[in-house]
Amino acid sequence: MKRPIRWRSLTAALAILLTAGGLQLLDANPAASQAVLLVAYQSPSDPGLDPSAEAWNAVRAVEVPLSAQRGSYAAGGGSVSTVRLKALHHGSRLFIRVEWNDQSENASALRVEDFTDAVALEFPSRSASTVPSVCMGQPDAGVNIWYWRADLDLGATSLAAANPNMHVDAYPFTDDTFFTARGAGNPVAGDGPVQTLTSHLFGYLSTSPVQDAAGAGERTSNGWAVVFSREFASEGPDHASFAPGARTDMAVAVWDGAHQERDGMKSVSQFITLQVADARLPESNGLDVRLVVLAVGLLLGVSAIGVALAVYGASERRS
Amino acid sequence: MATVYNWQIGRQMQYRFEAGTQKRQFAAVFNINRCIACQTCTMACKSTWTFSPGQELMWWNNVETKPFGGYPHHWDAKLLALQEAADPGGQVWEAHPPTPSAPYGTFAGKTIFETADGVERQATGYLPAEEEWKSPNLYEDTATRFSPGGTSLPEHSGWFFYLQRICNHCTYPACVAACPRNAAYKREEDGIVLIDQERCRGYRKCVEACPYKKAMYRPTTRTSEKCIGCYPRVEGTDPLTEGIPMETRCMTACIGKIRLQGLVKVEPDGQWTNDPQNPLYYLVHVERVALPLYPQFGTQPNVYYIPPRWVPREYLRQMFGPGVDEAIERYTNPSRELLAVLHKMRELATELASFPDALVQLRQLDVLLSQLDQAAWDGQRVAVLSVGTAADCPAFETAYFAAEANRQAHRMADLAGLYRAFGVAPAPGAGRPDDLSIELEFLAFMLEKELFAALHRGAPRVAQVRRGLRIFLGQHLGRWLPLFIERLAARAEGTVYHPAGPLLRDLLDRQCGRLGLRDIEPAPGFDPAAWESPRSHGPELGVSSFVPVESLAEVEEP
Numbered sequence: 115m116k117r118p119i120r121w122r123s124l125t126a127a128l129a130i131l132l133t134a135g136g137l138q139l140l141d142a143n144p145a146a147s148q149a150v151l152l153v154a155y156q157s158p159s160d161p162g163l164d165p166s167a168e169a170w171n172a173v174r175a176v177e178v179p180l181s182a183q184r185g186s187y188a189a190g191g192g193s194v195s196t197v198r199l200k201a202l203h204h205g206s207r208l209f210i211r212v213e214w215n216d217q218s219e220n221a222s223a224l225r226v227e228d229f230t231d232a233v234a235l236e237f238p239s240r241s242a243s244t245v246p247s248v249c250m251g252q253p254d255a256g257v258n259i260w261y262w263r264a265d266l267d268l269g270a271t272s273l274a275a276a277n278p279n280m281h282v283d284a285y286p287f288t289d290d291t292f293f294t295a296r297g298a299g300n301p302v303a304g305d306g307p308v309q310t311l312t313s314h315l316f317g318y319l320s321t322s323p324v325q326d327a328a329g330a331g332e333r334t335s336n337g338w339a340v341v342f343s344r345e346f347a348s349e350g351p352d353h354a355s356f357a358p359g360a361r362t363d364m365a366v367a368v369w370d371g372a373h374q375e376r377d378g379m380k381s382v383s384q385f386i387t388l389q390v391a392d393a394r395l396p397e398s399n400g401l402d403v404r405l406v407v408l409a410v411g412l413l414l415g416v417s418a419i420g421v422a423l424a425v426y427g428a429s430e431r432r433s
Numbered sequence: 434m435a436t437v438y439n440w441q442i443g444r445q446m447q448y449r450f451e452a453g454t455q456k457r458q459f460a461a462v463f464n465i466n467r468c469i470a471c472q473t474c475t476m477a478c479k480s481t482w483t484f485s486p487g488q489e490l491m492w493w494n495n496v497e498t499k500p501f502g503g504y505p506h507h508w509d510a511k512l513l514a515l516q517e518a519a520d521p522g523g524q525v526w527e528a529h530p531p532t533p534s535a536p537y538g539t540f541a542g543k544t545i546f547e548t549a550d551g552v553e554r555q556a557t558g559y560l561p562a563e564e565e566w567k568s569p570n571l572y573e574d575t576a577t578r579f580s581p582g583g584t585s586l587p588e589h590s591g592w593f594f595y596l597q598r599i600c601n602h603c604t605y606p607a608c609v610a611a612c613p614r615n616a617a618y619k620r621e622e623d624g625i626v627l628i629d630q631e632r633c634r635g636y637r638k639c640v641e642a643c644p645y646k647k648a649m650y651r652p653t654t655r656t657s658e659k660c661i662g663c664y665p666r667v668e669g670t671d672p673l674t675e676g677i678p679m680e681t682r683c684m685t686a687c688i689g690k691i692r693l694q695g696l697v698k699v700e701p702d703g704q705w706t707n708d709p710q711n712p713l714y715y716l717v718h719v720e721r722v723a724l725p726l727y728p729q730f731g732t733q734p735n736v737y738y739i740p741p742r743w744v745p746r747e748y749l750r751q752m753f754g755p756g757v758d759e760a761i762e763r764y765t766n767p768s769r770e771l772l773a774v775l776h777k778m779r780e781l782a783t784e785l786a787s788f789p790d791a792l793v794q795l796r797q798l799d800v801l802l803s804q805l806d807q808a809a810w811d812g813q814r815v816a817v818l819s820v821g822t823a824a825d826c827p828a829f830e831t832a833y834f835a836a837e838a839n840r841q842a843h844r845m846a847d848l849a850g851l852y853r854a855f856g857v858a859p860a861p862g863a864g865r866p867d868d869l870s871i872e873l874e875f876l877a878f879m880l881e882k883e884l885f886a887a888l889h890r891g892a893p894r895v896a897q898v899r900r901g902l903r904i905f906l907g908q909h910l911g912r913w914l915p916l917f918i919e920r921l922a923a924r925a926e927g928t929v930y931h932p933a934g935p936l937l938r939d940l941l942d943r944q945c946g947r948l949g950l951r952d953i954e955p956a957p958g959f960d961p962a963a964w965e966s967p968r969s970h971g972p973e974l975g976v977s978s979f980v981p982v983e984s985l986a987e988v989e990e991p
Contacts, residue, residue, distance in 0.1 A: 188613050188638060189552045225563040226640060226650040273487060273652055285486055292485040295654035298631040303654035317614045319634070374560070377613050377636040379553075 150386040152176045152364065154201035154208060155395035161202050161209045163330035165339035170211055172395055173200040178366060180381035185249055186316045190379025193370035197233075197383070203390055206346050208356050210235060210388075212366060215337040220371025221269025224276045229371040230265040233331075233340050236365040237354030237388075239312065248365050248385050250313040258354040259311040259319070260327035260342050264371070267307030267331050301325070308342065312352040316378070324350030346390075358392035434551065437605060438702045439544075441728035441754070443535025446544050449555055449610040453701035458624035459602045459662050461684065461694040462716050462723040464739040464775070466764070468691050470496045470573070470595040477686035478599075482661065487653025490566040493660035494599045494683045500748060501572035504598070505565035508646045509727065512545070513751070515557050516729075519548035524729060526755045534704060536721055537728065537756040544731020545607060545644055556607040556642040566649070594741040597691070599683060600647040600660030601726065601734030602626050604703045608659070611642030617659075623696055624735065625662040633657055644730040667696070676946040690779040703733060712774050713737075720771050722760045724753040739764055794932040801929045813928040817921070826920040826930075827959055830867035833913035836957035848872075848909060855882065855901055869917070872910045876944070879905065903948050906941075913956040914941050920959070 161169035175198035182192025193216075200211040212233050220231045238246050239256035246255035270276055290296045295303035301321050302309075308329035310322045326348055331340035346356040354362060363385040369375040436445050437452040478494035495504045503509060516524055524542035531537070545556040578591030606626045608617045616632035617639050619625070628639065628648065633656040639648040640657055648659045663681035665671035671679070679685070684692040697713050698706035708714045716723045716737070723737035740749050740757050742765060749757040763771065805813075818828045827833075830848070831841045848866045852858050852875060859866055879902050886894035905911075914937060921934045945953065 184552070187552055187555065188636070223635065223655055224652040226566065226637065226652075227560055227562040273489075280489070282489065286484060288486065293487070293654050294658065295630040295633060295651075295656040298629075300631050300633065300654070300656060302634050302656055303630075319614060377634070377638065 150176055150178055152178075152199050152201050152210075152386055152388050154203050154210070154388065154390045155393055156358070156391070157202040157204040157209070157395055160204045161211075161341070163328060163341050163343060165211055165213070165330070165332045165334075165341050167341075169202060169204075170200055173202060173211075175200050175213070176386075178383045178386055180366065180368060180383050183249075183367075183378050183380050183382050186378055188378040191369070191373075191375050191381045193373045193375060194368040194381040197366050197368060199366070199386075201388060201390075202395070203346075203356075203358070207343050208346060208390065209341060209343045210364075211339060211341045212368075213334065213337065213339040214368055216368075216370055216372075217336060218370070218372035219264075219333055221264040221267075221333075222271075222276070223263075223265050223371075224270055224273060227374070229369070229374050229376050230263045230269065231338060231371045232261065232263040232369040232376075233338070234259050234261040234367045235342055236367070238363050239352040240348075240355040241352060245363060245385070248363075248382070250316045250319065253314050256312055256314045256352040258322075258350070258352060259313060260329065260344070261309045261311055262307055262329045262331055262340050262342065264307075264331060264338065266305065267329075268333065271305075307331070310350065310353070312350075314352075322350045322353065324348065324353065326350060326353070356390050358390050361387055361389045364388040438534070438704065439605065439731060439733050440534050440704050441537065441725050441733050442540035442544070442731060443532075443537065444539050446605075446731055447546055448605045449546070449551075452605070452703050454621050455604075455619070455624055455699055455703075456621060457696040458604065458699045458705075458735055459667065459694070460697045460713050460717075460735040460737070461599075461692060462713055462737045462739065462778075463597050464691040464723075464778070465594055465596065465741045466691075466739060467689045468496065468595045468597055469689055470498070471688060472496055473686050473688050474597065474683035474692070477682040478660075481663070481682045483658075485653075487651040488658070490563070490569075491649045491651065491658065492569050493647065493649075494597070495569050496595050496597045497570070498573045498575060498593050499596050499744075499752075500577065500593065501575050502570065502596075503572075504569040505561035505646050506568070506571060507565075508561065509752075511559060511561075512557070512644050512730070515559065516543070516545065516548060519543065519557060526729075528755060531721065531756075531759075533707075533718065536718065537724075537754045540729050540731075540754075542729060544729070545642075546605075546610065546731055554642070555610040555638075556644070558607065558611075558642045558644065560637060560641045561646060589743075592744050594744055596726075596738075598645065598647070598726075599681075599736060600626060600662065601645055601732065601736045602660075602662055603735060604699075604733035605731065607642040607644055607730075607732050608639035608648045611638040612636075613638060617648070620664075623662075623664070623667060624699070625664050625667065626659070627661055627664070628657055628659050630654070630656055630658070644727065644732060645734070677943060693778050712778070715770070715774055720763055720768070721756055722763045722767075722771065724756045724760055727752060728754045794936050797932045798929065801932070805929055810929060813930065817925045817928055817930050825924040826917060828869035828917065829865060830869075830872065830909060830913050830956075833916050833956035833959045835960060844909075851875075851901065851905055851909075855879065855898075867909075869914075872905075875905065876902075876910065899948060902944070903950060906945060906948065907950050907953055911941060911945060911950060911953040916956055916958055 157169045159169050161167045178197050178199055180194055180196060183189055194214050197212050197214045202209045212235070214233070216231055220229060222228050223230045236248070237258045239251070239258050242255035244255050246252050246257050251257035265271060274280060293303060306325070308327050310325045310327040311319055312322050313319045327342060327344045329340060329342040331338055348355060356362065365385050366383045367380045369380050434447045434449060435451045437448045439446050475492060475494050475496060479492065483491040483493060492504060497504050520543045526537070527539045527541045529535070529538050545558065548557040549555055574593065576591040576593045580591070584590070602625050604624065606617070606619055609619055609626060613636060614632060614634065616629045616634070618627060618629065620627065635650070635655040635657060637650055637657055640646070640650055648657050651658050666674055666679040666681060669676050669678040680694045684694040693712060695711070695713050697711060698708060700706055705714055705718060709719050723739050725734050725737055728734070738753060740753050740760055742761050746757060767775065817826055831844055834841065834844060845866055849858070852866065857875070857878060859871055863871065865871070879898060883895060883898040883902070886898050918934045918938050921930060925931045925934070945951070
C-alpha cells in the first residue's frame with residue numbers, strides 16, 4: 115500500500131505552500147542577511163522631492179528587511195518589517211525614495227506621549243578609514259545620516275491649533291532666546307523636516323555644520339513614502355560622497371510613532387550596497403523580460419508536475 | 434554599570450556612571466510644617482523661567498497636596514506600584530542604629546536602577562501623558578476624611594499636607610542615566626543637573642526615568658527641559674546678583690521662610706563632608722531632622738524635608754524612609770542649637786550666601802582667640818599693626834600715600850569733610866581720621882544710612898549715600914585697603930589678625946562690585962625705608978567712635 119506516503123508528501127507540499135504564502139502576506143523576509151543591491155540609474159527627468167513624481171514609476175523597488183535594534187541602549191523597535199527602496203540620479207543629484215507600510219499616521223509630537231513617524235538613511239563618511247559599524251559608526255569611521263520626521267514635514271506643529279480652547283494672557287518674549295533649544299541652534303527645534311547628521315558611536319549623533327540633505331514625504335494609502343536628495347559632492351565634514359560608477363554602503367532605519375519609537379528604539383536594516391550607475395535607466399517596454407521568463411518557467415513547471423502526477427496515477431490504477 | 438555608594442539607603446548600588454568627580458552639591462531643606470501652599474515659590478519660578486510658548490504645562494517648582502495631589506497626577510503612587518510589581522514584597526528597610534554612612538538603616542529592596550534591564554531602560558519609570566500634567570493642583574486641600582457633622586478637638590482624624598517640589602539635583606540622577614546621548618548632565622562644581630538644549634533630541638527618556646517627574650517635555654522646541662537650580666543665581670552670574678552667589682528664586686521668594694538652600698561639600702563617594710557649621714549639614718546629618726524624598730528610589734535626592742508632625746507615620750515612612758520617627762521627635766522637642774538654627778533659617782541663608790568664606794575665617798579666628806590672653810593679644814597688635822615698633826602693616830591711610838607727602842593734609846581734610854558731610858565726626862580724642870578702625874566704622878555707618886534711606890527716604894536719598902560711598906571707597910579706603918591686606922597676609926601669619934585679611938578682601942570686593950567701582954587706582958604704596966619718623970604719625974590703632982556733628986558742636990561751644 116503506497117497511499118499513506120502520497121498523503122504525507124501532499125501534506126508537506128501544502129505546508130510549504132502555506133508557509134510561503136503566509137510569509138508573503140505578512141511581509142516577512144526570513145532571509146534577512148542576504149546581500150541587497152540598490153542601483154541608482156540616471157533619470158531622464160528630474161524626479162524632484164515629490165514621492166509621487168512620474169520618474170519613480172519606471173524604477174523597480176528593492177525590498178529590504180528591517181529588524182528591531184537590540185544591540186545597544188535604548189533598545190527597541192521592530193514595528194516595521196520592510197522598506198521598499200528606489201534610487202535615481204539626475205544632474206549631479208542623488209535621489210532615494212523610501213516607502214514603508216505603517217497603518218497609523220503619527221505626524222505630531224505636540225503631546226509628551228506623542229512620537230512622530232520618521233525615517234533615516236545612513237552612509238559611511240567619505241573620510242572613514244574602514245567600513246563603519248552600521249550601529250552609528252565608530253571612532254575611526256563615521257557615518258552620515260539623513261533624517262526625516264513626519265511632524266515637521268506634513269504634521270501638526272502648532273500648539274494653538276492642537277489646543278483650540280487654550281488661553282494665555284500674554285507671552286512677554288517670543289524671540290529665539292526664549293525657545294531655548296532653538297536659541298541654542300538645535301535643529302530638532304527648527305522647522306526643517308530633514309536633518310543632516312553625523313555620528314562616530316552610539317550616543318554621539320551630532321548635527322552637521324553643513325545641512326545639505328533635502329527631502330519630502332507623503333502619506334500613502336497604508337504608510338509613508340519619502341524622497342531624500344543631495345548633491346553628489348558635499349562640503350560637510352564626515353558626509354558621504356557619491357559619484358556615477360561608484361558604490362557605497364547604505365542602511366535604513368524607521369521609527370513608528372504609534373509604538374513610541376525614537377532614538378535606538380527603531381527598525382533597522384543591515385548595510386546594503388548602493389550603486390550609482392553611470393548609465394541611463396533601462397527603457398521599459400511594458401513587459402519585463404525577467405517576469406516573462408519567470409511566468410513561462412512557472413507554467414512549464416506546473417504542467418510538468420500535472421503530467422507527472424497523471425502518469426503516476428495511471429500507473430497506480432494499473433497496479 | 435558602576436558600583437556607587439548611596440548613603441540614603443545605607444548601601445552600595447548599581448548606577449550607569451562612576452561617582453567621584455563632584456566637589457560640591459546643591460542641597461536644600463524644606464520645612465513642610467511651615468508651608469501654607471501660597472504658591473509664591475511656584476510663581477517666582479514660573480515668572481522667571483517658564484513663561485514662554487510650549488511651557489504652559491511646565492512647573493519646575495510645584496506645591497501639591499498629599500496624599501491625593503500630585504504633579505503629574507499620582508507620580509509617586511504609580512512608580513511605587515511599578516517598583517512593587519518588580520520586587521513583590523521585597524521593598525523593605527532593614528533597621529539598625531544610625532551611622533554616618535547609613536543614618537536611616539539599609540534599604541533591602543531594589544532601586545529604580547536595579548529593577549531596570551539596562552537595555553531598554555536604565556531606570557524603571559513611565560512617561561506621564563499630557564493629561565496628567567494639565568491640572569497641577571488637582572486635589573488641593575483635599576483631606577483624607579470629611580465629617581459632614583464636623584469634628585471637635587482633640588479628635589482630628591482627617592489629614593493632608595503640602596509637598597513642595599523642585600528638581601532634587603540627585604547625586605545619582607535617573608535622567609542623566611537614562612539620556613542615551615549625555616544631553617542631561619550633572620555639573621562638577623555644584624551638582625546641578627541640566628539638560629543641554631543644543632544636544633537634546635526630545636527622546637523623553639529622561640521624562641520617563643526621573644522618579645520625581647521633574648524633566649518635562651516642551652512641544653514647541655521638541656526637547657525636554659528641567660529645573661535648572663537657578664544656576665545663574667547660584668553662580669552669581671545673573672545680573673541681578675551683582676556678582677554675589679544667591680539662593681534660587683523659589684527659596685528667596687518663600688514668604689513662610691520654610692526653605693534653606695546652599696552648597697555642601699561632598700566626598701568622592703557622594704557622602705557629605707563632615708561640616709557641622711553648615712546649617713544644611715547640621716539639619717540633615719547632625720540632627721537628622723530633614724529627610725530625603727523617597728530615598729528608596731535610589732537617586733540620592735538632595736532636597737530634604739522636615740516631615741509634617743500630624744501625618745500618620747506609616748505614610749511618612751513610605752515617603753521619607755525610616756528616619757521619620759526620630760526626625761519628628763527631634764523637631765517636636767528641639768535641642769537649643771536646633772531651635773536656633775530653625776529660628777534663624779533664613780537669616781543664616783542670606784548671610785552665608787553673601788559671604789561664602791566667612792565660616793572658614795571665623796572658625797580660624799575662633800581657634801586663634803581660644804589660645805590667646807589679653808596680654809598676648811596686645812603684643813600681637815603692637816607687633817603687627819604698630820608703625821612705631823615694626824612698621825609692618827600700618828593701619829592708616831596716609832601711610833600708603835607717603836609718596837604724596839605734600840598732599841597728606843589735604844587727604845586728611847577730605848576725609849574729615851566727607852564724614853562731616855554725612856553728619857558725623859570722629860569723637861574728640863578718637864585719633865586720626867584716616868585710621869583703619871575709623872574708616873571701617875564710617876563704612877558701616879554709611880551702609881546703615883543706605884539701608885535706612887532705602888526703607889524710609891526713597892531713591893534720591895539712597896543715590897546720595899551711594900555717591901558718598903563711591904567717593905569714600907574710590908578715593909580712600911578702596912585705594913589702600915588692598916595693600917594693607919597684602920601686607921597682613923605676608924606679615925601677620927599665626928596672629929589673630931591673619932584671618933581678617935580675607936574677610937576685609939571679601940567686604941571690599943562685595944561693596945565695590947555692588948557700587949560698580951572697577952579698576953580703582955591703588956595707592957602708591959607703603960615703603961618702610963622711606964618712612965621718616967614713624968612716631969610722629971600719631972597714635973596707635975586706637976579706640977574710636979563717631980559722634981553726631983550736632984553733639985560735637987555742643988562740645989566745642991560751651
